[in-house]
Amino acid sequence: MQITLTQPDDWHLHLRDDDMLSAVIGSTAQHFGRALVMPNLVPPVITGHDARQYRTRIEQALQERAPGSSFNPLMTLYLTDTTDAADVVQAAADGTILAVKLYPAGATTNSASGVTDLQKVMPVLEAMAANNIVLCVHGEVTHADVDIFDREARFIETVLEPLRKSLPELRIVMEHVTTRDGVDYVSANPKNLAATLTTHHLMINRNHLLVGGIRPHYYCLPIAKREEHRLALVKAATSGDARFFLGTDSAPHTRSSKESDCGCAGVFNAANTMVCLASVFEEAGALDKLEAFASLNGPQWYGLQPNSATMTLGKTESAMPVPAPVAIGDEWVMPFDPARPIYWQVL
Ligand SMILES: NC(=O)N[C@@H](CC(=O)O)C(=O)O
Numbered sequence: 001m002q003i004t005l006t007q008p009d010d011w012h013l014h015l016r017d018d019d020m021l022s023a024v025i026g027s028t029a030q031h032f033g034r035a036l037v038m039p040n041l042v043p044p045v046i047t048g049h050d051a052r053q054y055r056t057r058i059e060q061a062l063q064e065r066a067p068g069s070s071f072n073p074l075m076t077l078y079l080t081d082t083t084d085a086a087d088v089v090q091a092a093a094d095g096t097i098l099a100v101k102l103y104p105a106g107a108t109t110n111s112a113s114g115v116t117d118l119q120k121v122m123p124v125l126e127a128m129a130a131n132n133i134v135l136c137v138h139g140e141v142t143h144a145d146v147d148i149f150d151r152e153a154r155f156i157e158t159v160l161e162p163l164r165k166s167l168p169e170l171r172i173v174m175e176h177v178t179t180r181d182g183v184d185y186v187s188a189n190p191k192n193l194a195a196t197l198t199t200h201h202l203m204i205n206r207n208h209l210l211v212g213g214i215r216p217h218y219y220c221l222p223i224a225k226r227e228e229h230r231l232a233l234v235k236a237a238t239s240g241d242a243r244f245f246l247g248t249d250s251a252p253h254t255r256s257s258k259e260s261d262c263g264c265a266g267v268f269n270a271a272n273t274m275v276c277l278a279s280v281f282e283e284a285g286a287l288d289k290l291e292a293f294a295s296l297n298g299p300q301w302y303g304l305q306p307n308s309a310t311m312t313l314g315k316t317e318s319a320m321p322v323p324a325p326v327a328i329g330d331e332w333v334m335p336f337d338p339a340r341p342i343y344w345q346v347l
């Protein structure tokens, strides 16, 4: 059996910089037409100028590692307490950026420069609403007294809902939704709200992370939740609802920084996302919805055309191996092990 789709895009991707960028760019460029590139570098991508320079570095890495690729990186800015609204509006108007990313300070990898109080960035958010610029959010509160498994639900209640009430015209993407609460909130609020879903959150729950030994390569933020939440994510992804689309959140870290006494959060799934998704959609009896999720809903939300190229996926007789580790200097980046056999390949 084979299925052919419009070439997919990745609406949430970490490409990093320097050697890591060179090591991982090929995995994405091989399959995806475009990706929305996250700005959480050290230091972060804050201004339009930073984004143009980062885009140039990505293009250089592409030329070296994937010559001839037509992959198109789409850039974002990292919102800080002191972001200049005029710079954001200009960067969107001249095509430098497609969206702005909100990291609550301290919520995830490289978020120390994130927003400490939404009131401080209201002028920027108002300018974004007026100019139809999308806000992508890492939707977790960071208070020490909120349990890590409740941080997404609490964000919806205490940050997202009040923000949407005070600025209903602002178009918002809840990135990497991991709970039924998140899915239900997006489903119930049709206006100016969408969500990305990652490959790994469609495949693993918190037992995969913690039962039978701790699995640092499944540690990511937001953390994987109970099985009932994973099932809600699969239902949303396979529903055909245009407000749910693929953002892999492929987030490479070196093996030693994951297998550590204080391991980094992030799953590197760029190389096998499409075969994993084919497996998830097949199991849900929804292979006919994979194209909407991976290739059509995202461009529609961002007001872009779908890619003109196609991708064909074929079933295999025997299970396919997990992609090989990617070398970076004398280190490795370990690709996502989907915790089940995969009988699909990209042809
Ligand atoms: N998802 C992760 O666990 N990590 C991401 C950051 C993020 O998307 O929150 C990273 O940059 O490593």
Ligand SMILES: [Zn+2]
Binding pocket: 108, 138, 175, 176, 221, 222
């Ligand atoms: Zn995030």
Ligand SMILES: [Zn+2]
Binding pocket: 012, 013, 014, 038, 249, 251
């Ligand atoms: Zn991310």
